[in-house]
Amino acid sequence: MLAYITAVAIVFCIYALLTLSLNLHFGFTGLINFGHVGFFAIGAYAAALCSLNGMPYVVGFTAAAALAALAAWPLGLLALRLREDYLAIVTLAFSEIVRVVITAEEWLTNGVQGLPGIPRPFASLGIGGNAELAYLALVVTAVVLAILLIRHLVRSPFGRLIQAIRDDEVAVKALGKNPAGVKVRVFMIGAAIAGIAGALYAHYMNYIVPDQFLPLVTFYVWMAMILGGAGSISGSLVGAGVLIGILEGSRVVRDLLPNVMQVEMASLRLALVGLLLVLFVLYRPNGLMVKRDES
Amino acid sequence: MRFNRREIMLTGAASLAAAMAPVGFARAAEPYRIGALNPITGAGSPYGSGTQKTILFAAQEVNDAGGAAGRMFEVFAEDTQTAPEAGVLAAKKLIEVNKVDAIFGTWSSGVTLAIMPLTDAANVILMTNSGAASISTLDTKDLVYRYSTTGIRSGRAISGVIEKEGLTRVATMAFNNASGRDLVAGVKSGWEEKGHSLVAEVVYEPNRPGYRSELQQILAAKPEIIMLGSYLPDTTIIVREARQMGSDVRFIGPGYAIAPKLSESLGAEAVEGLMAVDYVSSLDSSAYAHFSKRYQDEMGSDVGENFYASCAYDMVQCTALAIEAAGPGADNTKIAANLRKVSNPGGKVVSGFAEGKKLLAAGEEINYEGASGPLDFDEHGDVKPLFKLSKLRSGALEYQYMLSL
Numbered sequence: 001m002l003a004y005i006t007a008v009a010i011v012f013c014i015y016a017l018l019t020l021s022l023n024l025h026f027g028f029t030g031l032i033n034f035g036h037v038g039f040f041a042i043g044a045y046a047a048a049l050c051s052l053n054g055m056p057y058v059v060g061f062t063a064a065a066a067l068a069a070l071a072a073w074p075l076g077l078l079a080l081r082l083r084e085d086y087l088a089i090v091t092l093a094f095s096e097i098v099r100v101v102i103t104a105e106e107w108l109t110n111g112v113q114g115l116p117g118i119p120r121p122f123a124s125l126g127i128g129g130n131a132e133l134a135y136l137a138l139v140v141t142a143v144v145l146a147i148l149l150i151r152h153l154v155r156s157p158f159g160r161l162i163q164a165i166r167d168d169e170v171a172v173k174a175l176g177k178n179p180a181g182v183k184v185r186v187f188m189i190g191a192a193i194a195g196i197a198g199a200l201y202a203h204y205m206n207y208i209v210p211d212q213f214l215p216l217v218t219f220y221v222w223m224a225m226i227l228g229g230a231g232s233i234s235g236s237l238v239g240a241g242v243l244i245g246i247l248e249g250s251r252v253v254r255d256l257l258p259n260v261m262q263v264e265m266a267s268l269r270l271a272l273v274g275l276l277l278v279l280f281v282l283y284r285p286n287g288l289m290v291k292r293d294e295s
Numbered sequence: 296m297r298f299n300r301r302e303i304m305l306t307g308a309a310s311l312a313a314a315m316a317p318v319g320f321a322r323a324a325e326p327y328r329i330g331a332l333n334p335i336t337g338a339g340s341p342y343g344s345g346t347q348k349t350i351l352f353a354a355q356e357v358n359d360a361g362g363a364a365g366r367m368f369e370v371f372a373e374d375t376q377t378a379p380e381a382g383v384l385a386a387k388k389l390i391e392v393n394k395v396d397a398i399f400g401t402w403s404s405g406v407t408l409a410i411m412p413l414t415d416a417a418n419v420i421l422m423t424n425s426g427a428a429s430i431s432t433l434d435t436k437d438l439v440y441r442y443s444t445t446g447i448r449s450g451r452a453i454s455g456v457i458e459k460e461g462l463t464r465v466a467t468m469a470f471n472n473a474s475g476r477d478l479v480a481g482v483k484s485g486w487e488e489k490g491h492s493l494v495a496e497v498v499y500e501p502n503r504p505g506y507r508s509e510l511q512q513i514l515a516a517k518p519e520i521i522m523l524g525s526y527l528p529d530t531t532i533i534v535r536e537a538r539q540m541g542s543d544v545r546f547i548g549p550g551y552a553i554a555p556k557l558s559e560s561l562g563a564e565a566v567e568g569l570m571a572v573d574y575v576s577s578l579d580s581s582a583y584a585h586f587s588k589r590y591q592d593e594m595g596s597d598v599g600e601n602f603y604a605s606c607a608y609d610m611v612q613c614t615a616l617a618i619e620a621a622g623p624g625a626d627n628t629k630i631a632a633n634l635r636k637v638s639n640p641g642g643k644v645v646s647g648f649a650e651g652k653k654l655l656a657a658g659e660e661i662n663y664e665g666a667s668g669p670l671d672f673d674e675h676g677d678v679k680p681l682f683k684l685s686k687l688r689s690g691a692l693e694y695q696y697m698l699s700l
Contacts, residue, residue, distance in 0.1 A: 001391060001392050002391075003387065003390075003391040004387050004388050004391040004392045007383075007384060007387040007391075008384065011380070011384060100500065103471060103500075104471075104500075111471070111476075112471055112472045112473045112476060113427070113429070113473050113476075114405065114408070114473075116408055116429060116433065117433075205379065205380065205383060205409055206409070206412050207379065207405075207408050207409045207412075209379065209405050209408075209473075211378075211379075211405055211472075212378070212379055212380065212405070247381070248384060248388075251373065251384075251385065251388055252388075252392075255371075255392075255393075265374070266335040266336045266374045266376075267336075270336070
């Protein structure tokens with residue numbers, strides 16, 4: 001049981017990292033990023049390729065963050081010129097381009113066959129038990145660091161500036177501030193966090209394939225952010241928790257309910273997700289962790 | 296009827312206790328726990344629920360026959376969502392929480408490759424229908440068994456058909472994913488072994504509205520037949536565009552791509568003579584007769600093209616026989632070692648667990664011939680499944696002949 005809970009907690013932390021970084025983009029700065037999975041994929045492949053080629057984990061994680069941030073740089077430049085839905089479409093296309101490039105560049109990524117046998121840190125602690133807990137400690141550390149970083153950012157003058165951009169970009173310009181450089185930096189920082197999430201994911205799953213990086217992941221993360229509350233750090237954690245709770249909780253609940261088939265539970269799970277979203281839009285449109293008057 | 300709070304609590308607690316209690320065999324032998332890890336949702340959903348229900352009723356049959364070596368089968372069902380991540384979490388839960396001894400019926404290669412490190416570490420037997428060739432080589436403990444075959448071997452079978460049909464100018468067109476690529480790689484290697492070479496090879500990216508440029512490239516090489524490693528939606532587009540371009544080239548492909556639905560969307564004339572190569576259950580076997588009747592009773596629908604459900608039935612039967620043959624108290628390594636013994640040639644042919652159990656008790660060697668095929672495992676734990684060739688005639692698939700691998 002412990003090992004299963006550990007596994008769920010690790011996946012929760014990975015989604016929490018994604019949600020936190022998306023929140024930095026959208027919740028705090030107002031950049032509609034529909035391509036978050038693209039940064040996640042770049043991080044996963046960068047870390048996987050580094051460690052499969054015998055480089056130390058530190059190099060892999062650094063490369064994951066650096067490459068994801070680098071990929072975000074041109075997107076950040078685009079974000080200067082595109083607002084709202086236009087940026088959404090461009091970022092969505094970006095994540096699909098990343099996936100298609102990974103699929104096509106077989107010499108590097110093994111294409112559609114994927115990369116099996118990605119080593120995992122702490123493998124020397126044996127399989128299961130301790131190694132899993134050590135990995136959990138690693139991902140929790142990553143989440144804590146990301147929270148501290150984002151909290152520091154949003155409470156600094158930089159943070160007030162990005163929130164002002166979100167609320168009224170024209171006013172920011174009128175006050176003599178230049179939103180351009182700020183947006184690019186926000187994009188790159190958020191992407192780097194998503195890249196780290198990708199690296200943690202690749203090392204944990206041991207096997208990655210382009211099919212794991214479909215836009216669906218982006219929308220799961222959006223869902224977590226909306227449930228928890230855009231522009232709220234604690235909301236990111238709660239949202240990711242609710243998301244994983246629904247996706248995984250349905251397994252455990254099913255074991256307790258007699259006479260419910262897995263086939264029925266699968267449909268029930270999707271219905272539950274839909275119902276929850278509808279209820280949220282009706283009663284908590286700003287998410288769980290955002291006070292009504294703040295919006 | 297009205298309940299007060301206390302009554303509701305009591306009823307709730309009682310039903311929880313009932314649900315959580317083991318199914319209630321007060322016997323010494325531990326139950327043999329099976330995880331039915333199937334694609335209930337996602338791309339594999341046409342097969343998943345039938346496969347899962349089959350595992351449930353097949354396990355019930357084993358229990359009705361008194362269990363295997365005194366051990367009752369207990370099934371825990373899960374959904375892979377045809378996605379590696381969900382599959383890994385489901386497998387973790389099965390292994391850690393439900394303490395399963397075996398996992399049956401994974402379908403997509405992505406899921407199987409992702410959960411193999413887990414089953415391997417926990418000494419769990421994994422029985423699958425995935426096609427990736429690397430599954431065989433990554434299985435170091437000989438605990439992974441495949442009831443269908445690799446895409447490469449299927450492709451080689453297809454190259455045999457093309458030769459048999461007397462065609463010489465062959466081109467391939469593959470959907471860019473693992474199964475499409477493996478299939479055409481198999482055709483290529485089989486075809487080149489026969490001393491021919493392909494006139495054109497194209498790999499295309501999926502989900503496009505048209506494939507005209509790829510087709511032009513292929514048709515320029517004047518093939519007599521195009522081998523498709525694709526799915527139904529893209530096959531529909533490719534065949535339509537080929538006909539629009541005035542070509543009467545023939546097509547051959549897997550059964551999930553060349554299906555009667557094609558003639559619904561394109562007209563029977565445009566698809567006349569298209570060839571489909573597909574897995575086929577062992578239709579004449581008595582195991583299949585029994586299985587298909589049970590399937591009909593349980594599911595309320597015909598087993599039809601769900602080859603994977605017949606594999607799932609055999610997974611339960613083979614495992615039960617191997618447990619019986621290994622005797623009480625055997626661990627998974629010993630059980631797996633007996634799998635080949637009970638299903639490979641060299642013994643008396645049996646078609647079900649109850650029958651095999653009696654013969655084993657009498658000290659005889661047995662050979663289980665399953666609903667999905669003869670099930671003779673090679674050194675990798677792979678079988679040679681049966682294939683059939685069908686042709687589209689006036690909008691319906693018409694059976695032609697069986698193929699050998």
